[in-house]
Amino acid sequence: MANVLVVAEQHSGSLRKATLHALGAGSELARRLGGKLHVIALGKGIGKMADELRAYADVLVADAPVLEHYLAESYAPVVADAARAAQADHVCAAATAFGKDLLPRVAARLSAAMATEVLSFGGQGAQVTFRRPMWAGNVLAEVELATPVKVITIRPTEFPAAPKSATQGSVAPVAVGVDPGSLKTRFLEFKEVKSARPELTEARVVVSGGRGTKGDFKEVEGLADEVGAAVGASRAAVDAGWVPNDWQVGQTGKVVAPELYIAAGISGAIQHLAGMKGSRVIVAVNKDPDAPIFQLADYGLVADLFKALPELRAKVKASK
Amino acid sequence: MPLKILVTAKRVEDPESKIRVKPDGSGIVTEGVNYKLNPFDEIAVEEALRLKEKHGGEIVVASIGGDKSVTEIRAALAMGADRAILVKHDGALDPVLVSAILAKLVEREKPDLVILGKQSIDDDQNQTGQYLAERLGLGQATNASKTESLESEAEQKKQPGLLLSADGKSVTVLREVDGGLEKLEVSLPAVVTTDLRLNKPRFASLPGIMKAKKKEVKEIPANDLGVDLTPRVIVKKLFEPPRRKGGVKVADVNELWVKLHAEAKVL
Ligand SMILES: Cc1cc2nc3c(=O)[nH]c(=O)nc-3n(C[C@H](O)[C@H](O)[C@H](O)COP(=O)(O)OP(=O)(O)OC[C@H]3O[C@@H](n4cnc5c(N)ncnc54)[C@H](O)[C@@H]3O)c2cc1C
Ligand SMILES: Nc1ncnc2c1ncn2[C@@H]1O[C@H](COP(=O)(O)O)[C@@H](O)[C@H]1O
Numbered sequence: 001m002a003n004v005l006v007v008a009e010q011h012s013g014s015l016r017k018a019t020l021h022a023l024g025a026g027s028e029l030a031r032r033l034g035g036k037l038h039v040i041a042l043g044k045g046i047g048k049m050a051d052e053l054r055a056y057a058d059v060l061v062a063d064a065p066v067l068e069h070y071l072a073e074s075y076a077p078v079v080a081d082a083a084r085a086a087q088a089d090h091v092c093a094a095a096t097a098f099g100k101d102l103l104p105r106v107a108a109r110l111s112a113a114m115a116t117e118v119l120s121f122g123g124q125g126a127q128v129t130f131r132r133p134m135w136a137g138n139v140l141a142e143v144e145l146a147t148p149v150k151v152i153t154i155r156p157t158e159f160p161a162a163p164k165s166a167t168q169g170s171v172a173p174v175a176v177g178v179d180p181g182s183l184k185t186r187f188l189e190f191k192e193v194k195s196a197r198p199e200l201t202e203a204r205v206v207v208s209g210g211r212g213t214k215g216d217f218k219e220v221e222g223l224a225d226e227v228g229a230a231v232g233a234s235r236a237a238v239d240a241g242w243v244p245n246d247w248q249v250g251q252t253g254k255v256v257a258p259e260l261y262i263a264a265g266i267s268g269a270i271q272h273l274a275g276m277k278g279s280r281v282i283v284a285v286n287k288d289p290d291a292p293i294f295q296l297a298d299y300g301l302v303a304d305l306f307k308a309l310p311e312l313r314a315k316v317k318a319s320k
Numbered sequence: 321m322p323l324k325i326l327v328t329a330k331r332v333e334d335p336e337s338k339i340r341v342k343p344d345g346s347g348i349v350t351e352g353v354n355y356k357l358n359p360f361d362e363i364a365v366e367e368a369l370r371l372k373e374k375h376g377g378e379i380v381v382a383s384i385g386g387d388k389s390v391t392e393i394r395a396a397l398a399m400g401a402d403r404a405i406l407v408k409h410d411g412a413l414d415p416v417l418v419s420a421i422l423a424k425l426v427e428r429e430k431p432d433l434v435i436l437g438k439q440s441i442d443d444d445q446n447q448t449g450q451y452l453a454e455r456l457g458l459g460q461a462t463n464a465s466k467t468e469s470l471e472s473e474a475e476q477k478k479q480p481g482l483l484l485s486a487d488g489k490s491v492t493v494l495r496e497v498d499g500g501l502e503k504l505e506v507s508l509p510a511v512v513t514t515d516l517r518l519n520k521p522r523f524a525s526l527p528g529i530m531k532a533k534k535k536e537v538k539e540i541p542a543n544d545l546g547v548d549l550t551p552r553v554i555v556k557k558l559f560e561p562p563r564r565k566g567g568v569k570v571a572d573v574n575e576l577w578v579k580l581h582a583e584a585k586v587l
Contacts, residue, residue, distance in 0.1 A: 011499065071504075072450065073459055097497040101462050104415065104450035113416050113552035116445045129556060134444055138339040139348060140561050144554040147416075184459030184510070188492065188503040205586070227587060235516065241469020245496045245517055252360075252439060252516060254498075260586040271335065277564060281584050283576065289569075296566040299579050303572075311573040316587060 002035035002126065005060075005088035007079055007106075008053060009098045010041065015049050017202050018094035023056045023162035025118070025154040026092050033126050038086045040174070042075055044068035050171055056162050058169040060086065064176040069187035070098065074178045076105035082174050083110060083149065090128075095153035095255075107151035114151040115143055117255075119158045136251040137274035156201065157257035157278055193244045200247065203230035205260045206279070208249055210234035210272075212265015212286065212305055215242045219309040220264055226313045232256065232276075234266045250275035264305040268293025285309065321488030322376035325368040326431040327401065328422065329383045330358040331392040332442045345557040357392040360437025363514040365396045366521040367464070368435055370480035375488075377432075378402050382425050384418055386410045390537060397532035398524035404535065405429075409542035414443075414553035419451035424545045426456055431509060433482075433491065438463050438513040445553075449513035459506035461493035463515040467501070470520050481518045 006026040009016045023039060030037040037057040041050045050061040062078045079102070083091050091106055093099035095117045107114040115130040122142050123129035130152060134141050145151075200206065207229045209220035217231070224231045232254070233247040249256055251274035261279035266272060268284070268291055276282070277296060284297035285308045294300040301308055333339060334354040342349055357365075368379045381396045381404035383389045393404045407421050426434060439446040446462075453460035466481035468474040483492040488508075495502045496515045506512070524532070542549055570576045580587040 072453075072462075076454060097463065100446050101450065101460075101497075104447035105454040105460070107416075107447070108419070108451045108454035113414065114445070114447055115553065116447060132444075133561070134558070135333065135339040135348070135442055136335070136444070137561060139341055139558050141555050142557045142559075144556055146550075146552045146554055184457075184507040185461070186505040188505055190497075190500055190502050192500040239470045239517065241471050244500075245465060245515075246498060246500065248516075251441070251444065260580065260584075281580070281586050282564070282566065283580070294567065294569065296564045298564075298566055298568060298584075299576055300567070300569045301573065301576050302569065308573050308576075312577060315573065315577040315581070319581060319587075 002033040003086050003088040004030040004033065004035055004037050004090045004092060005083045005086050006037065006039045006057065007091065007093040007099070007102065008039050008041045008049070009094060009096060010043055010046060010049055013043070013046060013049060015052055016096070017161070018096050018156040020161035021156035021159045022092055022094040022154055025159040027162055028121065028159070029090050029092065029128065032121065032128055033090070038088060040079060040082045042067050042078060054168040054171060055164040056169065059171045060174045061171060062174045062176050066178045066180045067176060071183065071185045071187060072102050072105045073183055073185045075102055076109055077178060078174065078176055079106045080109035085174065089149050091149065091151045093153050094156045099153040103151050103153055110149040110151065111147060112149035112151045113145040113147045115145060116153050118152045118154045133274070136270050137277070138270060155255055157255060193246060197224065198228065198230045200230040200232055200254050201256055203258055205229035206232050206256050206258045207262045207264065208232035208234065208266060209237055209264050210266030211236040213237060213242070215240060217243060219306055223262070223309045223313045226316045234272050263293055264309060266293055267291050268296065321484070323371055323433055323484070324378050324380070324429070324431045325371060326380050326382055326426060326429055326434045327361070327364045327368045327396070328436045329361045329365065329381050329392050329396045330440050331355050331383070331385055331389045332358045332440055335359060335441055341558045341560050345559055347558065355388070355391070357395045358437050358440050360439055360514050362521040363516070363518050364435040364437055365399050365401055366519045367480055367482060367514060369400045370478055370519065371482060371484070373478070374480055375484055380405065380429055380431065382407070382422060384409055384413060384421050384542070393537055394532050395524065397535045398529040399522060400528060402535065404537045406537055406539050407542050407545065408539055409549065411549060412551040414551050415445050415447035415451050416552045417547070417549060418448050419455055420547045421542060421545060422448070422452050423455045424547060433508060434511045436511070436513045438515055449511050453511035458509055458511050460511045461495055461504045461506050462513040463496040464493045464512050465496040465501065465515045465517045466494055470517060475520060482512065
């Protein structure tokens with residue numbers, strides 16, 4: 001009983017990239033434990049995704065009408081049963097909104113302790129410990145989960161995506177014993193924030209705006225679109241209702257680690273830094289030379305963002 | 321239909337405080353650190369107050385921790401909650417343990433709704449509400465939010481973000497998820513956790529603070545609840561994260577462009 005079960009995440013039938021990072025973490029764990037890697041896919045009509053997952057692990061498929069819309073209440077028992085059947089003592093998913101909502105419920109069913117946003121593994125051999133951030137990333141902790149089964153969500157930016165294997169894993173259906181009539185939660189609707197831009201957590205470049213935009217994101221979005229970047233924001237900008245909630249980068253928003261992160265009109269509060277300090281190159285554009293963001297930025301420009309961003313955009317355009 | 325609401329209140333380090341690790345990695349330096357009610361729990365208390373203002377009912381605050389947690393309990397009572405329970409426990413806590421204790425309180429108090437924060441800003445686990453819902457076999461709606469912005473007129477009117485159904489048997493919750501907002505209906509009793517955009521918590525008024533001093537805070541030793549108090553998430557060591565070496569300033573956009581394009585090759 002030293003196997004690993006990864007929970008796959010889908011959006012309208014297609015696999016989310018974060019899952020590949022969870023599979024990367026899962027295969028590292030399985031190697032350490034000398035166990036097998038399994039992945040479970042849940043939903044309705046997910047045959048194609050299940051097939052795609054065979055390139056990474058043995059696949060368990062929970063395909064049933066009752067699982068059409070994700071609900072923690074209906075998914076948790078299926079994942080917990082599958083973990084038992086697969087003799088998995090580690091259950092892992094990406095630390096996305098889905099993973100964070102679902103896995104604690106799975107953990108409760110398995111009488112397991114859980115670590116959120118795992119950054120790396122420590123310990124010796126099969127005695128695995130988990131490194132994770134606390135206090136908005138001000139502190140890193142090495143934690144041990146003192147239960148037979150251990151549940152984790154991993155931070156996708158900290159683990160490489162699993163490579164496709166030459167051999168195909170097996171596919172096995174799992175029984176779904178969820179009675180729709182017994183559920184206490186009902187899915188009503190999903191209001192998607194449609195965007196032609198790359199996903200924030202997967203983009204190579206992110207341009208973010210803060211309170212310094214005073215609600216005018218035109219230049220932030222203009223530069224982003226010129227370079228094919230995703231757009232992010234500080235909490236202040238989101239709270240004001242200037243941009244969608246799911247643009248928030250930080251301790252309590254999304255964690256990003258692009259090649260390039262440009263922060264415009266963002267002061268650099270620790271809660272914001274928690275979500276972007278893993279970026280390879282950080283640029284700060286801020287009017288205030290003493291803004292804390294400059295202490296961490298690789299390149300700081302003391303300037304008005306409404307002047308600097310269009311100039312930078314013109315440079316990008318001219319170089320094309 | 322009046323609602324009985326259990327709302328959780330955790331004492332945490334002030335998010336404005338500078339957190340440092342002790343040289344031996346056994347904990348954080350607490351000298352000079354201020355404490356306050358976990359910001360997400362403030363939002364939970366505010367939501368409970370708005371629901372009570374609209375539907376009537378009672379708000380019970382629950383906290384698990386040492387004697388000092390009374391300060392944060394009083395803060396929640398000063399905002400307007402009715403009474404409180406402090407489950408006294410000086411040892412290490414984790415979501416497994418906290419949710420087991422909260423489950424006992426729910427069995428005793430039988431609230432219609434339990435509102436927690438989505439995350440404690442010290443351990444950043446984001447687990448307790450979900451564990452609790454599963455333990456109790458209840459529906460959950462985490463990351464509760466609302467459509468109107470915190471600067472909107474609707475927010476000025478202090479309307480709750482959670483919508484109670486006409487028959488009083490369920491609530492509709494808008495959740496912040498990846499890629500948008502999701503709407504769920506959850507039968508009562510239910511567990512809800514709060515996200516940042518659910519509301520702007522009120523400040524306690526002076527009369528509120530005075531009244532809070534007289535409100536009941538019932539202390540229960542954790543040992544009395546019949547819960548296994550062994551921590552399962554064991555923090556072995558704390559350490560400082562690697563610091564980035566930043567601090568280079570460029571003179572103008574021209575220089576920035578050269579650095580990004582020619583040197584770092586990221587644009
Ligand atoms: C529980 C909790 C969780 C939180 N979670 C998050 C989180 O996940 N993410 C997050 O971002 N924050 C989070 N915060 C909030 C965080 O503490 C800060 O309040 C927030 O990040 C500040 O946003 P800002 O930098 O846009 O605004 P400010 O701090 O007001 O900074 C605005 C900056 O813009 C500059 N500026 C103004 N005009 C211009 C101009 N024309 N050109 C250039 N610069 C200009 C100013 O000099 C200033 O530095 C959290 C806080 C708490 C308590
Ligand atoms: N010791 C505690 N006392 C009261 N509430 C708590 C405690 N620990 C956690 N909670 C609640 O659970 C929520 C999520 O915490 P966590 O799972 O630790 O991130 C917090 O926002 C609180 O509402």
